[in-house]
Amino acid sequence: MVAFLNTKQAFDDALAGAGLVAIDFTASWCGPCKMIGPRFEAMSTSGEFPSVCQVDVDENQEAAAACGIRSMPTFQLFRGGVKVDEFSGADENRLRALLRQH
Template structure:
């Protein structure tokens, strides 16, 4: 078998050929002045299509699209300001490396479908550590409920029965 060896790593020549073919196709397209991606569209832009898909996901009960992931501190403050007695803000403080967070995430998404009158948001503590500090989060996962911009309840840990009871208590 013919191989290309670079140091201690040997790669079969047959796995390099598809890469080279794709590379030369892009170069040929660039030399000939044609765009490399001549994709035919059906009139809808990809942005419109993705918006339609996300709207359909939001309508689906129990889907993960009912949980909004906080991207910035400003977004967090906007959602916190929207919290009220009638529309509580239920927050999942989580981390990508946290095993218990991953295990309880499907339940949190399911609860967001069962209680549509509440806002369910997810805060990644590694990305928004200032929000984590302001909310007094010391362990993951931590679930908090806010009404009128004030914390009214909290569950620390991946205890599904406590989480369900807290959400039922405040989201009805």
């Protein structure tokens, strides 16, 4: 299940663990976000990938700014609170490949 990180504290708490965390920075008005969002959520419910979270950049501007988000969707992967990779765009195959890589 996708965790929705609506505050900077929730974002920080999600990154506090040692495991891999994938975060989808999204916006409700973003067309490509609406396309990839359900696929990202399906990845989480399938058990195929570890912890996945979403940050709505309009609701949690503090976390988005701290991560330097400039376009949506942007996916960032963290391990132990450290960013290990990222990409922008709604490419499901690239997202799956990135998650498998880490």
